Amino acid sequence: MRKILFMIHDLSVGGAEKVLVNLVNNMDHEKFDVTVLALFDEGVNRQFLNKSVKYQYVFKRTIPGNSHLMKLVSPRKLYSRVVSEGYDIVVSYLEGPTARIVGGCPDGETKVVSWIHFKMHTQNEIAWSFRSYQEALECYNRADIMVFVSEEARQSFLNVCPVKCKTTVLYNTNESQKIMQQAMETVDNIKFEKEFFYWCGVGKIVPNKGFDRMIKIQKKLLAEGYQTKLLILGTGNQRTELEKWCKENGIFDTVQFLGYQTNPYKYVSKCDLFVCASHEEGFSTAATEALIVGTPVCTVEVSGMKEMLGNNEYGLITENNEEALYQGIKALLDQPELLQHYKEQAIIRGKTFSTKNTVHAVESMLEAL
Structure with a gap:
């Protein structure tokens, strides 16, 4: 041993x-x-x-x-x-x-x-x-x-x-079976209303993660008449500042800060879109988990996303700036068939990151040493 x-x-x-x-x-x-x-x-x-x-x-x-x-x-x-x-x-x-x-x-x-x-x-x-x-x-x-x-x-x-x-x-190890099971749990604190488009982000609420970009995009979408609600799952030192910005800009009722969740998957799986707005990443765990639960992914280009999503094959990758991400999200809102395509592709790609495959790769590396 x-x-x-x-x-x-x-x-x-x-x-x-x-x-x-x-x-x-x-x-x-x-x-x-x-x-x-x-x-x-x-x-x-x-x-x-x-x-x-x-x-x-x-x-x-x-x-x-x-x-x-x-x-x-x-x-x-x-x-x-x-x-x-x-x-x-x-x-x-x-x-x-x-x-x-x-x-x-x-x-x-x-x-x-x-x-x-x-x-x-x-x-x-x-x-x-x-x-x-x-x-x-x-x-x-x-x-x-x-x-x-x-x-x-x-x-x-x-x-x-x-x-x-x-x-x-x-690649990082995700407990894929457990994630799928937890994704099926009911959500008691949010009523997912059919007339709204729900999009979400998951991670530490710190400047590098770009949640400020997401709330600004939410304001733009509302101004253009889209019925959208944004869920932010996580905690961090920027949360108070972002909540204040939402209140000052009249969008607090459409942005819900859910804090740290031991089971974020039950929320992500019920959203129409997962978004990564980070300035930098290694290989996004949250985006991988979104694929596993079958939620379409739209992300700015950061490290690992092309490996994860291909050339926009399994999800939509935009340039790493707020305007490009805004246009990408809007394109998915305007084209339900494209959003459905990425939902189907997410399910296919999510199977690649099974617990068995990623753990076996690590064990093989350690044994070879």
């Missing part, structure tokens, strides 16, 4: 944290002895870890400026202080401090994996949690393999940081 450590900053509401829980829960625990180590014991996703997965943490609460504080200690010393046991494989499941820590692994027999979830464009982006770009390059080269969530993320990284270690692309 291979002893594996997955290391992550915390288990908060983010997509990477969620798909890590999905992955470790569904691995073959007769083949893999799995431990998840969080630097900080925080996050709603802790509760979803199976009992067969060991859980450890370093600090009870998040320490402000922790990434800067960790730079005061070398990667090797950090590793020796954070990792108390021996493992066959150690995995940094997210870029940031954990990538620096596993880069300090002193045991040549322990295999090291660094997992990248975001598209990086500059040396500064790659080096933000390291003392320098050179240290980042050295730590990433300590890895036996680097894993990227999309081909775009891999190519972007390698253009800036040409590591010598092996690299691969593995």
Whole structure:
């Protein structure tokens, strides 16, 4: 049995944290002895870890400026202080401090994996949690393999940081059967009225996710006479600001902020359209989940979307700006047959991201090490 450590900053509401829980829960625990180590014991996703997965943490609460504080200690010393046991494989499941820590692994027999979830464009982006770009390059080269969530993320990284270690692309794990089951649950707090077109977005309510774009588009659609309602599922530090904007612009009654939902699928599956308005993504978990439940997807072009949706084959991709996204959504409103086409295509594409396929790909990679 291979002893594996997955290391992550915390288990908060983010997509990477969620798909890590999905992955470790569904691995073959007769083949893999799995431990998840969080630097900080925080996050709603802790509760979803199976009992067969060991859980450890370093600090009870998040320490402000922790990434800067960790730079005061070398990667090797950090590793020796954070990792108390021996493992066959150690995995940094997210870029940031954990990538620096596993880069300090002193045991040549322990295999090291660094997992990248975001598209990086500059040396500064790659080096933000390291003392320098050179240290980042050295730590990433300590890895036996680097894993990227999309081909775009891999190519972007390698253009800036040409590591010598092996690299691969593995898609995120979604619990597809569970998602489908939860999608069938009833919704009590919203009455989906037939005369309205419901569209939604899911994620942290932070500037990068582009929810401000979505509420502005909602205002434009209403001004043009479309009967639309927007659902926003998630929580974050921008929520109060966006709610205030909706009230000041007279659209608060048509935008519903639903907060963090342990089951967002029952809402997404009942919407006419899922929208991703993000400025940046790695490989959107929320968009993948929308496909699994059969909801059409309209997205701005971010990393991974062309791999997910093809050349507008399985969903509609627009340029990454508010006006282009607005025109894309309006085109789907004006062409019900096109919307129906993408609904049918979503169901087909969603089957690609089955739990079995994605977990098997990860297990095969780990076994090959």
